[in-house]
Amino acid sequence: MKIYADNAATTKMSKRAIEAMLPYLEDCYGNPSSLYSEGQRAKEAIENARAVIARCIGAAAKEIIFTSGGSEADTQAIVSAAALGKKKGKTHIISDTIEHHAVLHTLKKLEKEGFEVTYLPVHENGIVRPEELEKEIRDDTCLVTVMFANNEIGTVQPVREIGEICKKHNVLFHTDAVQAVGHLHVDVNADNIDMLSASAHKFHGPKGVGFLYVRKGIRPVNIIEGGAQERGFRAGTENVAGIAAMAAALEEACGRIPEVSAKLTVLRDRLIKGLSEIPHSALNGDPVKRLPSNVNFCFEGIEGESLLLLLDDKGISASSGSACTSGSLDPSHVLLAIGRVHDVAHGSLRLTIGEDTTDDGIDYIIGAVKEVVSYLRGFSPVWRDLMSGKSKFIL
Numbered sequence: 376m377k378i379y380a381d382n383a384a385t386t387k388m389s390k391r392a393i394e395a396m397l398p399y400l401e402d403c404y405g406n407p408s409s410l411y412s413e414g415q416r417a418k419e420a421i422e423n424a425r426a427v428i429a430r431c432i433g434a435a436a437k438e439i440i441f442t443s444g445g446s447e448a449d450t451q452a453i454v455s456a457a458a459l460g461k462k463k464g465k466t467h468i469i470s471d472t473i474e475h476h477a478v479l480h481t482l483k484k485l486e487k488e489g490f491e492v493t494y495l496p497v498h499e500n501g502i503v504r505p506e507e508l509e510k511e512i513r514d515d516t517c518l519v520t521v522m523f524a525n526n527e528i529g530t531v532q533p534v535r536e537i538g539e540i541c542k543k544h545n546v547l548f549h550t551d552a553v554q555a556v557g558h559l560h561v562d563v564n565a566d567n568i569d570m571l572s573a574s575a576h577k578f579h580g581p582k583g584v585g586f587l588y589v590r591k592g593i594r595p596v597n598i599i600e601g602g603a604q605e606r607g608f609r610a611g612t613e614n615v616a617g618i619a620a621m622a623a624a625l626e627e628a629c630g631r632i633p634e635v636s637a638k639l640t641v642l643r644d645r646l647i648k649g650l651s652e653i654p655h656s657a658l659n660g661d662p663v664k665r666l667p668s669n670v671n672f673c674f675e676g677i678e679g680e681s682l683l684l685l686l687d688d689k690g691i692s693a694s695s696g697s698a699c700t701s702g703s704l705d706p707s708h709v710l711l712a713i714g715r716v717h718d719v720a721h722g723s724l725r726l727t728i729g730e731d732t733t734d735d736g737i738d739y740i741i742g743a744v745k746e747v748v749s750y751l752r753g754f755s756p757v758w759r760d761l762m763s764g765k766s767k768f769i770l
């Protein structure tokens with residue numbers, strides 16, 4: 376059996392998205408900045424896509440800036456808020472410890488430039504507490520940036536409440552909604568969001584294209600210099616085919632949120648139940664306030680990498696927050712932030728299911744993970760020490 380369970384990393388393009396892309400690769404390849412009709416048709420496609428995308432998140436078309444993806448949108452949002460803040464002498468930013476690296480690394484850079492960043496803890500369930508956030512707001516706070524939903528442990532933050540607090544204190548609120556857009560209902564007005572980042576390849580669109588929503592009245596700073604595309608806020612010839620496909624993918628995804636999320640929630644909870652039967656295991660993140668697609672577990676006494684390789688042999692594509700897979704020495708900053716110790720965080724497994732996951736697929740995953748975990752524990756020295764009582768179980 377072949378099972379793709381890594382939808383948080385990227386998703387398969389939908390048929391509709393691929394079809395929406397083709398005309399702009401084949402016939403209508405004009406540059407949208409050109410004045411002749413071929414160019415103008417491309418320009419039209421971009422503006423139609425902008426309107427569709429805006430509608431999907433309750434925004435106005437003029438509030439959408441196309442980018443190369445989520446990372447660029449995050450960077451532009453944060454750099455823009457920082458620049459606006461600095462003009463008013465406001466150099467304090469509030470974020471949290473489980474943000475995506477696109478956010479965290481941008482914040483690190485700003486800290487080197489003299490900004491002060493408060494990183495809120497997320498506690499064991501991986502969720503920011505709005506009352507704690509409010510306490511950190513100061514007169515010089517220029518930005519709050521808290522993600523909508525986490526890419527590793529799937530926790531969904533109380534975005535609306537956070538937005539309301541920011542509004543009350545007149546602080547800009549940005550949310551990295553890359554994991555949420557197309558999967559959860561998002562409305563920038565109801566949710567009190569000033570800036571929002573999204574990426575097409577996380578909702579069955581193509582890679583290398585995304586967008587930034589910027590509320591009317593807020594002037595973004597462009598991080599890519601050049602021509603006057605995107606009303607001067609993002610230079611570079613537009614990714615016409617990608618933008619058209621992104622709009623098609625998002626429209627399709629948003630139209631099916633209730634149906635898909637209901638289906639996935641049932642599958643997710645069955646997967647959680649099945650994996651919970653493995654001794655000395657624990658679910659990471661909140662059991663309820665999490666993305667319908669996300670399951671993330673720690674298994675004591677094993678290495679995430681070995682688990683992934685053996686699951687791959689069984690046809691399952693999954694992911695881990697352990698060190699080698701992330702290309703750094705430390706295990707996932709998200710797992711450490713929710714209080715998992717290094718050894719336990721190393722034995723993590725993220726399974727992110729999708730629309731084409733079936734009941735049989737869930738059973739197959741449960742069986743495969745049980746088998747592989749017990750196999751790996753069979754020759755793990757760490758597990759031997761735990762079993763002999765030489766070291767103590769944490770989970």
Ligand SMILES: *Cc1c(COP(=O)(O)O)cnc(C)c1O
Pocket residue numbers: 383384443444445446447449475477522524525526551552553554574575577583584585
């Ligand atoms: C994937 C992801 C990003 C990065 O998006 P790209 O389009 O790959 O640059 C940012 N934030 C979150 C939460 C993500 O899941």
